[in-house]
Amino acid sequence: MLNKTLYALNVYLPNIVNDFLNINKKPREKVYVVGNGWASYYFVKNLNKFKYEPIIIAPNTYVLNTPKLVDRVLNSNTVVEFSNPYGTKIVDMVEDIDVDNKQLVTKSGSKYTYTHVVFAIGSEPNDFGIPGVDKYAYKFKTIQDADIIGKKLHTDIGLNSTIYVIGSGITGIELGSKIEQGVFGVKIIEGMNSILPGCNEKTKTDIIKHLDMYNELTQIKLSHMVKSIVDNVISMEIQPEKNIINEIYEHNKQMIIWTGGVRFNGFGRTQLFHTLNSITPIKPRGLEVNTDFSLSNDSTIYCLGDMVANMGPPTAQNAKNQAMWLADYFNSNFDIEYIKSNPYQIKSKGKLIHLTNGTYLESEYYSGFVPTFIVKLIEWFD
Numbered sequence: 581m582l583n584k585t586l587y588a589l590n591v592y593l594p595n596i597v598n599d600f601l602n603i604n605k606k607p608r609e610k611v612y613v614v615g616n617g618w619a620s621y622y623f624v625k626n627l628n629k630f631k632y633e634p635i636i637i638a639p640n641t642y643v644l645n646t647p648k649l650v651d652r653v654l655n656s657n658t659v660v661e662f663s664n665p666y667g668t669k670i671v672d673m674v675e676d677i678d679v680d681n682k683q684l685v686t687k688s689g690s691k692y693t694y695t696h697v698v699f700a701i702g703s704e705p706n707d708f709g710i711p712g713v714d715k716y717a718y719k720f721k722t723i724q725d726a727d728i729i730g731k732k733l734h735t736d737i738g739l740n741s742t743i744y745v746i747g748s749g750i751t752g753i754e755l756g757s758k759i760e761q762g763v764f765g766v767k768i769i770e771g772m773n774s775i776l777p778g779c780n781e782k783t784k785t786d787i788i789k790h791l792d793m794y795n796e797l798t799q800i801k802l803s804h805m806v807k808s809i810v811d812n813v814i815s816m817e818i819q820p821e822k823n824i825i826n827e828i829y830e831h832n833k834q835m836i837i838w839t840g841g842v843r844f845n846g847f848g849r850t851q852l853f854h855t856l857n858s859i860t861p862i863k864p865r866g867l868e869v870n871t872d873f874s875l876s877n878d879s880t881i882y883c884l885g886d887m888v889a890n891m892g893p894p895t896a897q898n899a900k901n902q903a904m905w906l907a908d909y910f911n912s913n914f915d916i917e918y919i920k921s922n923p924y925q926i927k928s929k930g931k932l933i934h935l936t937n938g939t940y941l942e943s944e945y946y947s948g949f950v951p952t953f954i955v956k957l958i959e960w961f962d
Contacts, residue, residue: 608633611910612684612697614674616640616664619700619885619899624667626907634667637674637686644723646896650754650934652726653733660723674701676851679859679878696880698906699856703842703886703894706864712809717838720751729837737835739763744814746806747839748775750933753787755839757795757935766798769816771805771840778893779931783942787933790949794937809836842894844887856881865889872919873906882906892926901929932958 609632613620616638624634642661651658673687677697684692705721707713718732719725737743741764745756748770756768768775776784791798805817814836844866846853853862860867860875866889867875873891875881884906885899892898905924912918930943938949941958 606630609695610635612637612692612694613667613700614638614684614697615700615702615885616643616669617700617702617885617899618643618646618896619702619903620698621664621666622900622903623698623700623884623907624664626904626911627666628907628911629666632910635670635692636664636667637670637672637684637692639671639673641669641671647932647934649720649723649726650751650758652723653730653755654758656727656730660726674852677855677881679855679881682880694880696882696910698882698884699887700884700899700903701845701887703866704845704847705838706841706843706847707838708841708864710806710808713806713838713840716809716811717746717836720755720837720839721842729835732835733759733764737764740765741834742767743834744769744836745839746836747841748772748800748802749777749839749841750779750931752839753791754934755837756798757791760795760798761936762797764797766795768798768800769804769806769814770800770802773803775800775802776933778928779942780947782947783931783933783940786948787935787940790935790938790940794935806840842886863889865894871923872909872914873902873924891924897929897931898926901927930958 608630611627611632611634613624613634613636616636620636620638621643624636627634641663643664645660645662648658648660652660672690674684675687676685677683678685678691682694684694684697686692703721705719718729720729733743743759743764743766745752745766746769748768752768753775756766760766774784776787788800791800803818806814807817808815843864844853844862856862856867856875859877859881860869866887867883868890869883869888870876873882873884873888875883884902886894888902891902902924905922908922909918930941932955933940933942939952939955941948941950941954
């Protein structure tokens, strides 16, 4: 009974406390987790630490709360990181994996022998090979990105200027809504014929109505496929009824922010990318994994979050759900019956969209704007 109680508690207790409670001092299997983001945090948190010793290898010691990055643009004092007390941390960067010897090779030259390793290294902005995006557009993925954009908005962009936000997912819509503030004109450029991919039609309609009411200086340009960005010119193809029309926006060296999608972190550049690609070919969105999140040709290597191509959208919520599922699979001692009885299901538990004058909740039972205290409760329980 005592053991069951301690196990129930251990997923919520910091690593140092679990070490102390491990009364029998039984040897635990070391599980290396590469990355310290959303997926890593929830995997390590939910892992049975009487059975496993989670070791996180990452260049950062804090977890980035990515949904808060938009607020960081508006206020550089906004705290967007939190600590991960559930595993031992090694501040380093995994640069390669020696599959034959089952070793992780780090930037410092260290090597760590693993039995199981979980990669959760996240993603980077995907420019889809569009010329000029890397050079002329501001990316929006890290604290540094948010701080650079925020500083430029506050110091270098004049009133009545136009900011171009390319991409109309939740990040693009939130950013476009909040940075306008009745000061800047904002054009949200979307290549598809509707905003908010993955959201239901009611949500899309309600959000557009809300932007029309409260963000008079914000325009949404649908079916505008960006073809290139060269100096101060954005070239696009517009496809109304499949008749292609070319259009050019001159942005006068103002500001273009890219929120148009993500891909595997280190895409095509890092040795780790090339090694993993030799095990399981990496597709534009990332790696395809088995039903247990392992790589097809190596059952000791697992992947989570944005770097996974075939297990749902690259969202913080999906990364969390994947991580909790995989932790339970580890806790079951890799029981095949666990997979059969509890296959991973890609299901949204709800989305929050934070706009200038309200927060919108899309869920299975309700879609609409909700009071602030409801938002706080949802974020607290999350």
